[in-house]
Amino acid sequence: MLKIPVKEGENIERALKRYKRKFVKTTVKNQLQERKQFTKPSVERRAQIQKAQYVQGLKDQENI
Template identity: 85%
Template structure:
């Protein structure tokens, strides 16, 4: 559970902004999205390989 201490006299929008930033950094959002729909391990592996090929292609283009 995320806890954001709100200081006395602090603007609530500022505290919400800190909460949102901390929420994104903890990757809770990604975990919730992954649990929302089941993906077969073979599909996940294939997506991972495709992403690796894409990144490798970008790195090859940079070195040219």
């Protein structure tokens, strides 16, 4: 559970902004989305391979 201490005289909007930023950094949102729908292991593997190929292509273009 995330806790954000609100400082004295601090605007609640500012505290909410800090909370949202901290929430995104903890990757809780990604985990919730992954658990929402089942993906087959073969589909996950294929996505990882495609991402690796994409990154490798970018690195190859950088070196040219």
